[in-house]
Amino acid sequence: xxxxxxxxxxxxxxxxxxxxxxxxxxxxxxxxxxxxxxxxxxxxxxxxxxxxxxxxxxxxxxxxxxxxxxxxxxxxxxxxxxxxxxxxxxxxxxxxxxxxxxxxxxxxxxxxxxxxxxxxxxxxxxxxxxxxxxxxxxxxxxxxxxxxxxxxxxxxxxxxxxxxxxxxxxxxxxxxxxxxxxxxxxxxxxxxxxxxxxxxxxxxxxxxxxxxxxxxxxxxxxxxxxxxxxxxxxxxxxxxxxxxxxxxxxxxxxxxxxxxxxxxxxxxxxxxxxxxxxxxxxxxxxxxxxxxxxxxxxxxxxxxxxxxxxxxxxxxxxxxxxxxxxxxxxx
Amino acid sequence: xxxxxxxxxxxxxxxxxxxxxxxxxxxxxxxxxxxxxxxxxxxxxxxxxxxxxxxxxxxxxxxxxxxxxxxxxxxxxxxxxxxxxxxxxxxxxxxxxxxxxxxxxxxxxxxxxxxxxxxxxxxxxxxxxxxxxxxxxxxxxxxxxxxxxxxxxxxxxxxxxxxxxxxxxxxxxxxxxxxxxxxxxxxxxxxxxxxxxxxxxxxxxxxxxxxxxxxxxxxxxxxxxxxxxxxxxxxxxxxxxxxxxxxxxxxxxxxxxxxxxxxxxxxxxxxxxxxxxxxxxxxxxxxxxxxxxxxxxxxxxxxxxxxx
Numbered sequence: 219x220x221x222x223x224x225x226x227x228x229x230x231x232x233x234x235x236x237x238x239x240x241x242x243x244x245x246x247x248x249x250x251x252x253x254x255x256x257x258x259x260x261x262x263x264x265x266x267x268x269x270x271x272x273x274x275x276x277x278x279x280x281x282x283x284x285x286x287x288x289x290x291x292x293x294x295x296x297x298x299x300x301x302x303x304x305x306x307x308x309x310x311x312x313x314x315x316x317x318x319x320x321x322x323x324x325x326x327x328x329x330x331x332x333x334x335x336x337x338x339x340x341x342x343x344x345x346x347x348x349x350x351x352x353x354x355x356x357x358x359x360x361x362x363x364x365x366x367x368x369x370x371x372x373x374x375x376x377x378x379x380x381x382x383x384x385x386x387x388x389x390x391x392x393x394x395x396x397x398x399x400x401x402x403x404x405x406x407x408x409x410x411x412x413x414x415x416x417x418x419x420x421x422x423x424x425x426x427x428x429x430x431x432x433x434x435x436x437x438x439x440x441x442x443x444x445x446x447x448x449x450x451x452x453x454x455x456x457x458x459x460x461x462x463x464x465x466x467x468x469x470x471x472x473x474x475x476x477x478x479x480x481x482x483x484x485x486x487x488x489x490x491x492x493x494x495x496x497x498x499x500x501x502x503x504x505x506x507x508x509x510x511x512x513x514x515x516x517x518x519x520x521x522x523x524x525x526x527x528x529x530x531x532x533x534x535x536x537x538x539x540x541x542x543x544x545x546x547x548x549x
Numbered sequence: 550x551x552x553x554x555x556x557x558x559x560x561x562x563x564x565x566x567x568x569x570x571x572x573x574x575x576x577x578x579x580x581x582x583x584x585x586x587x588x589x590x591x592x593x594x595x596x597x598x599x600x601x602x603x604x605x606x607x608x609x610x611x612x613x614x615x616x617x618x619x620x621x622x623x624x625x626x627x628x629x630x631x632x633x634x635x636x637x638x639x640x641x642x643x644x645x646x647x648x649x650x651x652x653x654x655x656x657x658x659x660x661x662x663x664x665x666x667x668x669x670x671x672x673x674x675x676x677x678x679x680x681x682x683x684x685x686x687x688x689x690x691x692x693x694x695x696x697x698x699x700x701x702x703x704x705x706x707x708x709x710x711x712x713x714x715x716x717x718x719x720x721x722x723x724x725x726x727x728x729x730x731x732x733x734x735x736x737x738x739x740x741x742x743x744x745x746x747x748x749x750x751x752x753x754x755x756x757x758x759x760x761x762x763x764x765x766x767x768x769x770x771x772x773x774x775x776x777x778x779x780x781x782x783x784x785x786x787x788x789x790x791x792x793x794x795x796x797x798x799x800x801x802x803x804x805x806x807x808x809x810x811x812x813x814x815x816x817x818x819x820x821x822x823x824x825x826x827x828x829x830x831x832x833x834x835x836x837x838x839x840x841x842x843x844x845x846x847x848x849x850x851x852x853x854x855x856x857x
Contacts, residue, residue: 287754315757328748332770334571342756375571392752 223299224260225399225432226284231257231293233276233283233456237507251507253279255456255514256293258533263399266426266433268447268464270440270479274503276456277436281402284434285318286311316346319393323405325385329377336373339363339391346396362391366421383414390421394429402434407442419446440483444468449539452476455506455514458533462540472542475499475515513545521546578774581851588847591840598837602655610635611646613653614804618644625822639825642818650806651829657807658788659837661721665787666780668726673733674776678768680734681741682760692738695731703728707790711799718801721794725787736779740772774852781845785838792834808834 232255236248254276261267269277282288284295286303295303297314306314319342322328329338339359343350350358360370366387377385386406393401403422407415423446426433437443443450443464450467452459452475460473471477478499485491499518504510510517516526525545533543582588611617617636619627621644630639630647638647680691707724714720744750745768753763792809794800801807808830815827 285755287751312757315755318755320752320755322748322752324748328752330749330767330771331574334573341753341758345756345758345762372571376573378574379571389752392756 222263225263225298226261227296227299228260228284229258229294229296231280231283231295232291233279233288234291249507252456252509253506254283254290255509257453257456257458258293259451259458259461261400261432261434263432264426264430265448266435266446268443268450269434269436269453270438270443270450271453272438272503274506275453276506277438277453278404279456280453281320281404281434281436285315285320285402312346316342316396317399319396319398319401321386321389321393321401321403321406323408325382325389325409326377328389329385331377334374334376335359335363335368335380335388338377338388339395342392342396358395359391362395365394365425366391367417382410383417386410386414386418387421390418390425394425397429398431400432400434402436404436405438406435408437408439415442422446440479452479455503455509457514458543459515460540460542460544461533462542466540470540472540472547473515473544474519474521474548477548513543521548578848578851582847585847585850587843588851591843591847594836595840595844598655598833598840599659602652602659605652606649609637609646609649609652611649613649613806614645616644617646630825638829639823641814641826642821642823645804647826647829650811651833654806654808654811654830655833655837657718657801657805658791658809658834661718661725661791661807662784662787662841664722665725665729665790666783669729669733669783670776670780671730672726673730674737674769674772675764676730677734677737677739678741678764678772679761681738682745682764682768684742684745688738692735695734698728699731704790704793707794708797708799711794716799716802718805721791721800725790729783729787733776733779733783736775737772740775741768744768744771774848778845778849778852781841781848785841788834788838 233253234255235251235253237251238248242248257276257280259267269280271277279288283290284303286295286306290304293304297303297317301310301314303311303314333341336356336359339362340355343355343358356373359373363370363373368384368387368391372380377388380388389406406422407418410418419442422433422435425431433446435443435446447464449461450464451461452467452473454475460467460471460476462472467476468480471480481494482498485494501518504514504517510527512528513519513522513526513531516522519526523546529545531543531545533541617634617640619634627634630637636646636648638651641647641650676691676695680688706728707721710720710724750763750767753767758766788808791800791807792812795807795809796813798813801810811830812827812834815823815830818826
């Protein structure tokens with residue numbers, strides 16, 4: 219099977235934050251919080267990469283580091299096979315950012331309360347094509363509003379006059395106006411209620427089909443990710459546990475953490491839900507300031523062996539695209 | 550269920566209505582402000598004072614620097630406020646028309662207040678917003694500079710400037726302008742720091758908007774509410790500072806005058822039984838300052854409804 223060249227190719231990406239304890243002296247070395255610890259993946263045109271994991275596992279940090287909004291400590295993120303985003307000069311970065319847009323978790327907070335919808339949606343256009351005549355900008359804004367299911371006559375309204383779902387549509391419209399190649403969705407539906415979630419997800423899928431977009435879709439809700447993703451990457455404590463085509467991951471999870479995640483998805487049928495066999499994970503996420511030796515998941519893993527504490531499992535390459543980082547995979 | 554088709558159609562028509570005008574947060578705030586009685590009273594009074602300082606000279610037959618020699622032989626009795634000889638507010642101890650002098654003082658004092666606040670608003674807001682937005686070392690450097698300037702007593706600097714460069718109204722503007730933006734920049738920096746975390750700023754960064762544009766387009770409009778409130782509360786402070794300097798005899802130069810200078814002269818002649826010379830300028834001073842405070846309070850309530 220030949221695949222097209224990847225749109226974005228991330229290798230061994232590392233992000234860490236300096237944590238200074240209160241009252242520490244300025245010349246002491248700060249402690250490191252490893253938010254993302256050596257993540258690699260490829261993203262192909264037109265596909266959706268779902269990223270899942272529990273709170274604090276580095277999903278959002280990863281997404282922001284990839285487009286250089288948070289400085290990375292190492293690794294590379296190659297855009298279209300030629301430019302490393304992490305090393306790009308500011309002017310080059312601006313050009314790349316024209317093709318990469320972002321949608322955020324809190325729909326209302328992602329819109330400037332002092333600007334009208336027209337100004338908000340037009341901002342990327344005005345930023346990158348400052349000479350566009352005003353009526354053309356308005357025309358374009360109306361088109362995108364119509365495309366995402368907003369009434370174009372609401373163009374002069376302010377964000378606080380809209381519902382959460384509508385605000386998210388505004389956010390999507392803003393992301394679409396430049397017809398980008400990649401949209402990074404940082405938990406775009408977590409703050410919405412279920413019926414609106416479905417609308418927004420379907421809108422994103424339609425848009426993707428129509429415009430050939432690639433999406434990086436971050437969520438902690440597996441059922442949402444399953445619906446939209448081509449491939450899914452499972453993160454735990456800044457490390458990749460498993461990468462797999464979406465259906466394959468649900469049918470045949472290889473990593474114990476993936477299985478626990480899937481098992482924790484509630485079934486919307488009380489009868490089945492009651493009799494579901496679940497193995498809940500013990501304990502909490504370890505501190506990323508002080509991650510466990512070897513496999514980061516071993517402290518909560520039901521299958522942990524002495525080897526897990528000694529050696530960090532490498533994520534293998536596999537032909538069918540299903541890779542796992544575990545010494546003792548399931549199955 | 551029976552559906553009223555006409556109603557549905559009407560609803561559809563309404564939804565398709567061309568261009569719904571949105572209500573901005575500013576419009577909401579204006580609405581709340583207009584309903585605030587105290588603030589509106591303040592605004593009306595202030596407008597009257599401003600109008601008085603502009604239109605007042607047309608009514609008066611006297612100039613603020615001319616001496617009425619007829620009155621001079623007994624200012625304590627002949628210089629009383631009266632409509633007949635045209636000294637509506639009486640004269641001062643030199644026989645100059647107090648009405649015209651109060652107008653002159655009002656102009657100077659309001660100008661000092663407004664120009665001082667204007668400098669504070671423009672410089673302080675931009676300085677604070679840039680320091681807060683850029684953060685890191687630049688922020689540290691810019692804010693330490695403010696700390697150093699704040700550590701020098703402002704009144705001392707003002708008096709020093711007056712002594713060194715001579716008494717003039719321009720020097721007062723420069724001196725007050727130099728000092729007034731410091732507090733403002735600190736307030737705005739704090740606001741910017743919390744605003745910086747908001748996702749709409751992140752969205753702008755992700756789109757590739759340039760830092761300076763982010764400051765002017767996203768940060769400044771969102772701190773403007775606080776700026777406006779603080780500026781209205783700053784104006785009385787400026788007026789007081791100028792008045793204090795003038796009260797010490799270091800402010801504006803004769804024959805020009807200001808409220809502070811007038812009040813100073815008024816206190817001196819109080820013992821000769823010329824109470825009007827103190828009461829008129831003092832009245833204007835107090836009434837104007839109160840109006841500013843009421844307006845400031847009203848603006849704060851209007852722009853920050855959550856705080857109540």
